[in-house]
Amino acid sequence: MVVKQSVEVAIIGGGSTGLMTAYYLAREGVKDIHIFEGRYLGFGSTGRCAGGVRASFASDVHVKLMKESISRWLSLREEISGLEFVQDGYLWLLTTEELVEVHKKLSAYQNSLGVPTRILERDEIRDMVPIELNDILAALYDPMAGKASPLKFLWSVRRKLRELGVAIHEYTPVTNVRVSGGRARSITINESKDVEVGGHVVVAAGVWCKDILERIGVKIPLKKDPHHLLVTEKYVQFIKPLVIHKETGSYIVQHETGSLLIGTEFPVPEEDTTLRYGYLRKAVTIMSRYFPQILSTNLLRVWIGYYEVTPDHHPIVGVIPHLENLVVATGFSGHGYMMAPIIGEELKNIILEGKPKLPETRELRLERFEEGKLLKESAVFG
Amino acid sequence: MGDRRIRSHPILEFKRGREITIFFEGEPLRAFEGESLAAAIYAAGIDVFRLSPTLKRPRAVFCMVGKCGSCMVRVNGIPTRSCITPAEDGMRVERINDLPEASKYEKRLVSEEITTDVLIVGGGPAGMASAEVLCNTDLNVVLVDDQIRLGGQLIKQTHIFFGSKELFAGRRGFEIAEEYSSKLSKCSNMRIISGATVVGVFKEGVLAVSDEAKYLIRPKYVVIATGAYENHLVFENNDLPGVMGAGGAQTLMNVWGVKPGNEVLVVGSGNVGLIISYQLLQAGAEVKAVVEALPRIGGWFVHAAKIRRYGVPILTSHTILGVNGTRRVEEAVIARVDENWNVVGGTERFVKVDTVLLAVGLTPNTELVRQFGAATRYIPDLGGLVPLKTPYMETSVENVFVAGDLAAIEEATTAFIEGWIAGYSILIKARGEREEYLTKRENLLRMLYEYRSAPVSEKIRRSWQLSLLPCGGVNA
Structure with missing residues (x-):
């Protein structure tokens, strides 16, 4: 598609945040919305994530935003044909007395904010999933949480945006933003062509936001944190909730399609993201202790995707200081996909109303790092 | 039954x-x-x-x-x-009548780590040829193949090879496979792992998995000879049992001695389509027709003449529109096409068959070479996405070589020559530019060039250059 000389709204990044922003803007009747993606939709972190969605966090900001986001996920599956969101819950397997104590307190905190998590005994866990309990003492269960297949999300939202008239430009990297007089004036695509922007520029390019913003002198405290994930062939659904082995940071999720995704903590340096066999061995060794079924499955692919992590593990959302029409949303620290619906709607509010609707979103502004007002976990558990 | x-x-x-x-x-x-x-x-x-x-x-x-x-x-x-x-x-x-179930699995795989000079992936003609060159040298070689028997597609080839003696003239594919299989099993420096699939390239090594074991292999040099897949074709009910790849049918018939069907329609008149038709006759099946969408026969005249002698019609400018049947193919619908490949109305015909074999080309199996990070390019004349390589078969990733159908869809003979070239290239890199190796490799390059001067290699000649990397980076 040939890009016009000037557009109203330019969204940089074809991931979940950019797509949701376009969706909520288009639904309000905004015209001339253009998404620019350097590769293809979902190439960044969205297409590589596991698709878990939960409000059971340990900070007020996260819990409140995610409760709002879950209510959006529930309406999105009605509004967008083919979008899948299944509220099958999250299950944290707890293997030490200390973890059980911490999670009891965490659950009480979450309950106080209206997230109905609860501690399950061994028998109750077995009723929920076909598991070998081994050393599991108890689990924290979050019935409000769920999963949304990222692939179905990408396809269904793409189709919806096309219906709404949003232009999607793939293989069109944005290499620069030109600013003057306190405004973003244009963006440079394919290192050569300038496209004027009449309204707003939204930078929603995940870890790559840092590169774009640094070119116009905006410093943003963002670290790339590579994480592995694997996918198997499709099998009859046998694990409904997303299951996390808390002690090792390992997890497994089976989407409605039947594919199993398995992740684990396996730190690799940002500069060498060659796939590690050590990850595969660790992920399978740990999860097969509890789900020996996975040893009979066929592995399809292993890949690495990035978490874009901020110093306080909370996102950065808002207008860039002194640039009235340049909006950023990044730094989700591994939670960008689940937050995309509420963040997309809040970016719409920022663009149309001049400010976000929720007080929690206002706390996510970039200035907090310079001012030393980092967000904190609301309570320290353990 | x-x-x-x-x-x-x-x-x-x-x-x-x-x-x-x-x-x-x-x-x-x-x-x-x-x-x-x-x-x-x-x-x-x-x-x-x-x-x-x-x-x-x-x-x-x-x-x-x-x-x-x-x-x-x-x-x-x-x-x-x-x-x-x-x-x-x-x-x-x-039978699995839904998605399969992930079921409890008691068997524990044996884990083994292997450090080797050379890893060859694929035991077809190309991989076996590289192995032959490296046999009984002072380099350690591990050859991994995912099939039950070594030999790739050769094990099902019963026709006689043409050409020169050094390129197996007068021999049949399965005989060559047996000979190589036995020869390679006697190489003192070679370990052959059959029934194992190379699934991934990791920083720690190359992972291969069989039903019994998993191997983490650390090679200095790699030859990737993973061959190709058979193409499918779009038509109504093309998933019905009885619709098979021609290669799949050949495996059933020539390797395992099982007749794919009694009344067969073959789609595609390239060499594969013509040869399978003759082999079906040998196995006692009836070939109702060979349909070919082009206005001329794709394969060699000798193969076409052979099946015509048995009265098999080769219908050029014809295509398959669909098959009918409940549990299996019961009839096929064919029709004439014009020069623009459009179906000519009113020419539809029903042919009573129980089997339809698709001989409509192959696609290079490049997953593994791409995992190694090698540069690829889409070159339709060579079969689709293919790795770029030097004339000595080295990819853009140093010490990773390719040979055979994954480099370009061709034939067993060229796969052998490429496999030999890759083998000598590794010897030259590992052991220095010895006169003997250099001469042999030059001769093989000449042989490959001459072989490709035949009319059937026109597509390869036309587009081979597009897949070449400059050889400046290669130690030769």
């Missing part, structure tokens, strides 16, 4: 193992130990191996080399691709 085993064959003698009993959906079936489980099931007259998960459409064997998943059944409770699983006495086999 009939018995589809071939009793007598003019060329092949089937060396079957001990007679055993397997159970399909509880019914006892006769089988032979070590043969492909899918072949044993098909031989017993079973048409439907499984149902598709969503639309519950019947499925059966298609590729016979473990690539397509159509023959997936539950074996002793575990979802398994039956075509590449050797039959064992007492196996309990069930």
Whole structure:
């Protein structure tokens, strides 16, 4: 598609945040919305994530935003044909007395904010999933949480945006933003062509936001944190909730399609993201202790995707200081996909109303790092 | 249910193992130990191996080399691709009529780490040729192949090779495979791992997995000779049992001695389509016709003449529109096409057949070479996405070589030559530019050039240059 000389709204990044922003803007009747993606939709972190969605966090900001986001996920599956969101819950397997104590307190905190998590005994866990309990003492269960297949999300939202008239430009990297007089004036695509922007520029390019913003002198405290994930062939659904082995940071999720995704903590340096066999061995060794079924499955692919992590593990959302029409949303620290619906709607509010609707979103502004007002976990558990 | 085993064959003698009993959906079936489980099931007259998960459409064997998943059944409770699983006495086999279930798996795989000079992936002509060059040198070699028997597609080739003696003239593919298999098993520096699939390239090494073990292999040099897949074709009901890849049918018929069908339509008149038609006649099947969408026959005249002598019509400017049948193909619909490939109305014809074989080309199997990070390019004349390489078969990743169909869809003969070239290139890199190696490699390059001067190699000649990297980076 040939890009016009000037557009109203330019969204940089074809991931979940950019797509949701376009969706909520288009639904309000905004015209001339253009998404620019350097590769293809979902190439960044969205297409590589596991698709878990939960409000059971340990900070007020996260819990409140995610409760709002879950209510959006529930309406999105009605509004967008083919979008899948299944509220099958999250299950944290707890293997030490200390973890059980911490999670009891965490659950009480979450309950106080209206997230109905609860501690399950061994028998109750077995009723929920076909598991070998081994050393599991108890689990924290979050019935409000769920999963949304990222692939179905990408396809269904793409189709919806096309219906709404949003232009999607793939293989069109944005290499620069030109600013003057306190405004973003244009963006440079394919290192050569300038496209004027009449309204707003939204930078929603995940870890790559840092590169774009640094070119116009905006410093943003963002670290790339590579994480592995694997996918198997499709099998009859046998694990409904997303299951996390808390002690090792390992997890497994089976989407409605039947594919199993398995992740684990396996730190690799940002500069060498060659796939590690050590990850595969660790992920399978740990999860097969509890789900020996996975040893009979066929592995399809292993890949690495990035978490874009901020110093306080909370996102950065808002207008860039002194640039009235340049909006950023990044730094989700591994939670960008689940937050995309509420963040997309809040970016719409920022663009149309001049400010976000929720007080929690206002706390996510970039200035907090310079001012030393980092967000904190609301309570320290353990 | 009939018995589809071939009793007598003019060329092949089937060396079957001990007679055993397997159970399909509880019914006892006769089988032979070590043969492909899918072949044993098909031989017993079973048409439907499984149902598709969503639309519950019947499925059966298609590729016979473990690539397509159509023959997936539950074996002793575990979802398994039956075509590449050797039959064992007492196996309990069930249809999978939904997605397969992930079931409890008690077997623990043995883990082994292997450090080697050379890893060869694929035991077809290209891989075997590289192995031959490296046999009994002072380099350690590990050859990994995912099939039951070594030899790639050669094991099912019964036609006689043409050309010069050094390129196997007068010999049949399966004889060459047997000879190489036995020769390579005697190389003192070589370890052959059959029945294992190379699944991934990791920082710690290359991972190969079999039913028994997993191997983490650390090679200095790699030859990737993973061959190609058979192409499918779009037409109505093209997933019905009885629609098979020509190569899949060849495996059933020439390797396992099982007749793919009684009345057959072959789609595609390239060499594969012509040769399979002749082999079907040898196996006692009737070939109703060969259809070819182009206005001329694609393969060599000798092969076409052979089947015409038996009265098989080769219908050029014809295509297949669809097949009908409930549990298996019962008839095919064919029609004439014009020069723009449009169907000519009113020329539709029904042909009573139980089998349709697709000989409509191959696609290079480049997954592994791409995992190594090698540069690729889409070159339709070479078969699609192919790795770029130097004339010495080295990819853009140093010390990673390619040979055979994954580099460009060609033939067994060129696969051998490329495999030899890759083998000598490794010797030259590892042991220095010895006169003997350099001379041999130059001769092979000349041989490859001459072989490709034949009219059938026109596409390769036309586009080979597009896949070449400058050879400046290569130590030669």
